[in-house]
Amino acid sequence: MILCIAVIADLGRLVSAQGCEPRKGLLKMKVAIIGYGVVGSGVYDILKGNRQGIEKRCGESVDVKYVLDIRDFPDHPQREIFVKDFAAVLSD
Numbered sequence: 001m002i003l004c005i006a007v008i009a010d011l012g013r014l015v016s017a018q019g020c021e022p023r024k025g026l027l028k029m030k031v032a033i034i035g036y037g038v039v040g041s042g043v044y045d046i047l048k049g050n051r052q053g054i055e056k057r058c059g060e061s062v063d064v065k066y067v068l069d070i071r072d073f074p075d076h077p078q079r080e081i082f083v084k085d086f087a088a089v090l091s092d
Contacts, residue, residue, distance in 0.1 A: 032066040032089045
């Protein structure tokens, strides 16, 4: 299952708000970011830049699996994660 994110400020707060206890090393959270504009690219930067802190607070590894956008980003260092079809995200 992939978690689709448009905007999320604090994954640790989200996990604790749902009453989940951290389970270190048991789960891998796969994330799909919908749109790579100002907000989507900011979410990507936050998830990548604060990965260790987020993983420590959530007790799960966080992996940006897809970025869904209609535009091409050929110069992006992780261009292979960009998709244009939502079905690609849903089928994973």
